[in-house]
Amino acid sequence: MKAAVARAAFAAFGAVTVVHLGALLAGAGTVAHVTKPALMPLLALYAVLSGGPRLLAAALLLGCAGDTLLLADGGTLFLLGMGGFAAGHVCYLLLFARHGSRPRHPYRVAVPYAAAWIAVLVLLWPGLDAGMRLPVAVYSLLLTATGLCATSTGLPGVAGGLLFLLSDTLLAGRMAGWPQAPAPQFWVMATYVPAQCLLALAVLAAAAGRTEPGNTGGTGAMPPGPSRSRARTRTRTRHADVTS
Numbered sequence: 001m002k003a004a005v006a007r008a009a010f011a012a013f014g015a016v017t018v019v020h021l022g023a024l025l026a027g028a029g030t031v032a033h034v035t036k037p038a039l040m041p042l043l044a045l046y047a048v049l050s051g052g053p054r055l056l057a058a059a060l061l062l063g064c065a066g067d068t069l070l071l072a073d074g075g076t077l078f079l080l081g082m083g084g085f086a087a088g089h090v091c092y093l094l095l096f097a098r099h100g101s102r103p104r105h106p107y108r109v110a111v112p113y114a115a116a117w118i119a120v121l122v123l124l125w126p127g128l129d130a131g132m133r134l135p136v137a138v139y140s141l142l143l144t145a146t147g148l149c150a151t152s153t154g155l156p157g158v159a160g161g162l163l164f165l166l167s168d169t170l171l172a173g174r175m176a177g178w179p180q181a182p183a184p185q186f187w188v189m190a191t192y193v194p195a196q197c198l199l200a201l202a203v204l205a206a207a208a209g210r211t212e213p214g215n216t217g218g219t220g221a222m223p224p225g226p227s228r229s230r231a232r233t234r235t236r237t238r239h240a241d242v243t244s
Contacts, residue, residue, distance in 0.1 A: 016038050040060045053203065063088045092203075098207075129175075159198050164191075164199070
């Protein structure tokens, strides 16, 4: 029953995502405003019903707070929304520290992310209002750290982290006066929602011990369970045959 409700929550998340993105393309502002705050709670419900860590639900609900506050599109509420997302990134960093695996060559992974953070910040800086520069610098550092640490959970985490970086770079570029594609908010959300989904799935898999060591720099050791027990049984049987 619980699994069925979890699947229903995930299906509802997918359906609301389609409606929201369609509303952004169609210019249906009311529908877009109503559906945006519903996205992350549905994903959080799926995570909880799937046995995920409470900290994952907290990260997603903080994302919901950020989504809602950013609807103000400026001023103090916008900064509070950024703070909500920043707190969500702190939750993700704690989750990756607990459930991720250590990469074989951490510096090789860290250097490109650090370079990307510096490059984007340098490009954004001249166009940002003076009061937004420090908040954007701090938030983008947390965001980059999330993208970097997400690599410890395999390919879904890598993809989710990169999409999150892209989404928020698009949003920051609009704040800095960069040229915009048609329907700019559509592209922000079309990258943000899959990013959150992929990060959530990556954490769920890592917390359940289902990450792929070959993708994350793990040890490649056989996971505990029936397969390992059978292997030990076969080893003991062969040993008994030899000694007898």
